[in-house]
Amino acid sequence: MPSLDQIRSSLKQLLHLKESPHRTALAFAIGAFIAFSPTYGFHTLSVLFCAWAFRLNAVALLAGSLINNPWTVVPILGATLWTGVQLIGLPDVPSVNWANLNMMAFYEQIKPYAAPFLLGGFLLGAIGAAVSYPIAYMAITAHRGRRTQDGAEQLPPETGLG
Numbered sequence: 775m776p777s778l779d780q781i782r783s784s785l786k787q788l789l790h791l792k793e794s795p796h797r798t799a800l801a802f803a804i805g806a807f808i809a810f811s812p813t814y815g816f817h818t819l820s821v822l823f824c825a826w827a828f829r830l831n832a833v834a835l836l837a838g839s840l841i842n843n844p845w846t847v848v849p850i851l852g853a854t855l856w857t858g859v860q861l862i863g864l865p866d867v868p869s870v871n872w873a874n875l876n877m878m879a880f881y882e883q884i885k886p887y888a889a890p891f892l893l894g895g896f897l898l899g900a901i902g903a904a905v906s907y908p909i910a911y912m913a914i915t916a917h918r919g920r921r922t923q924d925g926a927e928q929l930p931p932e933t934g935l936g
Contacts, residue, residue, distance in 0.1 A: 793831060795918065799911035801830040805838020807903040810850060812895030817842065838906060854898055858890025861897070 801824075808820045821839050825832035842850050864886065 795911055795914040798831050798834050798914050799907050801825075801832075801834035802838040802910040803903040803907035804828075804830065805835040806841055806906040807899040808835070808839045809842035810854065810895055810899035810902045812854065812892050834910075838910075841902065841906075850898075854894040855887060855891050856894070857898055858892070858894030859887075861893055862890045864890060 804824055805821060808817050808824070811817070811820070813820060817839050818836075821832065821835045824830055825835050
């Protein structure tokens, strides 16, 4: 059975704590972009793909994407649609007819909102990424600075997890 020190060492390597603050903050910012992206249902897959394709910190990506969670999903959806409608403008759209709600009728009723929703999501995602990068970068550098001042445990050597 592995010791507690071995588990900590493996966890630190898994979390990529030896990477630069820039890369970790970049991963968090991309996660924030994913949080606002209009690809609902695919956020976790987007995080996994970005971690794999760009060799980014999966934990930082996931943390950024978790800006969108059950408590924030409604405000984010509302802000996304509102932003897109303000940018594109939307002609008068009839209200939803709840009496005849089958898949085709539902699709026809939400179709006018698709373009504003996509535009709003990508714009808010870009803003979220631009705002979150410097905040994450400053937080990471401040945390690492405190760790070295306190004489905290040095990071483990770069050996494999196995």
